[in-house]
């Protein structure tokens with residue numbers, strides 16, 4: 251791991267091209283061919299999900315209720331089986347610690363940790379991470395390219411086979427140089443796919459600008475995608491409330507069309523990822539963005 255230095259960047263506020271780039275990609279389709287190794291990995295993930303439900307583990311929660319749990323801090327117990335099958339993604343899971351935390355929190359739902367680094371994934375599920383306990387049976391790790399995995403997962407969502415009530419994107423590489431900004435997830439052609447995938451997406455980062463950009467990019471995409479009659483309301487409301495106040499260090503945008511975007515600093519009681527632990531020990535401020543879209547447009 252590359253130490254716990256704060257992010258240094260030649261960028262002091264939101265990237266000057268953020269809006270232009272996000273708008274462009276909101277109207278285009280990312281066509282890069284999907285790598286064979288990620289197709290193969292995806293088949294394994296599908297197989298894990300299928301077996302998890304066929305083995306009869308407690309049943310798939312109703313996504314609506316799961317979303318309420320996540321937003322309101324409840325649990326996913328006592329919910330009934332419905333189609334589509336609920337699947338949780340932990341994208342860029344690194345050594346997979348967060349996958350275990352999420353899997354324990356939502357034992358009824360298969361949780362797929364995805365990373366491209368074999369070295370990191372090889373550490374997943376080790377006894378230090380699990381405190382000597384068994385790896386939860388709903389946790390699964392797979393080596394894959396996220397930009398491809400997300401498109402394959404969206405096909406399953408569109409086919410009505412999967413729903414993704416929660417999607418963790420914890421501490422992605424920040425790409426802090428302005429010249430590398432289009433490698434940030436929210437300035438990449440795949441961002442609309444990422445938003446379309448999950449009902450609740452939680453991004454965590456130690457770079458405030460990344461969090462603010464991610465929240466603003468989500469607002470822009472939704473303001474383009476929602477039906478015309480609702481556009482003015484949402485655009486006005488979210489643009490205004492997303493104006494960030496450095497004094498209260500948090501902002502929230504909510505509209506009455508089922509979209510909620512929260513951007514705030516937070517202090518995890520106990521770290522859930524290797525990077526989170528490093529940053530906390532270094533007393534860095536951590537940021538999270540929670541995007542909840544209860545309706546697809």
Ligand SMILES: C[S@@+](CC[C@H](N)C(=O)[O-])C[C@H]1O[C@@H](n2cnc3c(N)ncnc32)[C@H](O)[C@@H]1O
Nearest residue numbers: 342343344365366367395396420421523524525
């Ligand atoms: C900064 S690390 C954070 C890891 C973990 N979430 C944590 O908090 O400890 C970012 C991770 O994302 C993975 N990653 C970055 N881009 C990726 C991509 N396009 N596909 C798959 N994994 C990717 C890296 O391999 C790395 O493990």
